[in-house]
Amino acid sequence: MKKQSFTFLLTILISMMGVETFAHDIEVANADGVTIYYTYINNNTELAVTYQGSYSYYYNEYTGNVVIPESVTYNGTNYSVTSIGDYAFYECSGLTSVTIPSSVTSIGSSAFSGCSGLTNVTIPNSVTSIGSSAFSGCSGLTVVNFNATNCNTSFNYNLINHPVFAGCSSLTTLNIGDNVQNIPNYTFYKCSSLTSVTIGNSVASIEERAFSECSGLTSVTIPNSVISIGFCAFEKCTGLTSITFPNSMASIGSSAFSGCSGLTSVTIPNSVTSIGSSAFSGCI
DSSP: OHHHHHHHHHHHHHHHHTOOOOSOSEEEEOTTSOEEEEEEETTTTEEEEEOSSSOGGGOOOOOEEEEOOSEEEETTEEEEEEEEOTTTTTTOTTEEEEEOOTTOOEEOTTTTTTOTTOOEEEEOTTOOEEETTTTTTOTTOOEEEEOOTTHHHHEEOOSTTOOTTTTOTTOOEEEEOTTOOEEOTTTTTTOTTOOEEEOOTTOOEEOTTTTTTOTTOOEEEOOTTOOEEOTTTTTTOTTOOEEEOOTTOOEEOTTTTTTOTTOOOOOOOTTOOEEOTTTTTTOO
16 A cells, blocks of 8 residues: 555656656667767667657757668667658758668658758658658658559648648659559649649649649649549649540549649540549639
């Protein structure tokens, strides 16, 4: 009974003192002097990059150029770095570039959200999972290269408030590799500066509002692998003047190109068997 009372009183005292519990387990400085914070994952056999301390929004601990290593040695043990955790670089506005190694397989929710100084990012082929809002609010981001496999299941969001690249208002160039199987809902929603898009030859579907309101987009070539374009996928892409459909196309969703006022001509192949309502409404 006394032991239980002591434990209870100790818990109250600690909470009153405001003692922090830290999000990171270890911190290790790179050869370039940059300290990176990590948590243990997968039964303490691997590491995930994280933020310093208890609250991701209290710190701007990552600035300038950050090179994430493939592995880290700590207390004589070598650990592979396989993940960038939730909020790891959240609102690190001083971050200008990050190198993600091929050992990383997942990028967590809001991992780079609010990194307004980040200008370009290359996501390696090893990454199979990208969480909600991972790069949202990266207003300085101009170039994105990714070739992640199985992206049809790995972009982990369905809500309008949580698209991976939401608010990337400076994004101009997008290169989607041949491993990507689809472009999910809202992925590049309102990337208004996006002008150049290269879509890989394995993409089978472009889903709901994937490029909606990308007003700077002027032309799109849909690869032969694509069989469907979803609801409002290119809605209000007012700068779009031409689009090339492949003979693989089977369906064009409702309002897919609604409000594309700059579109002057469209050739729809015989393979298309379904065109949704208002698919080209407002295309003058």
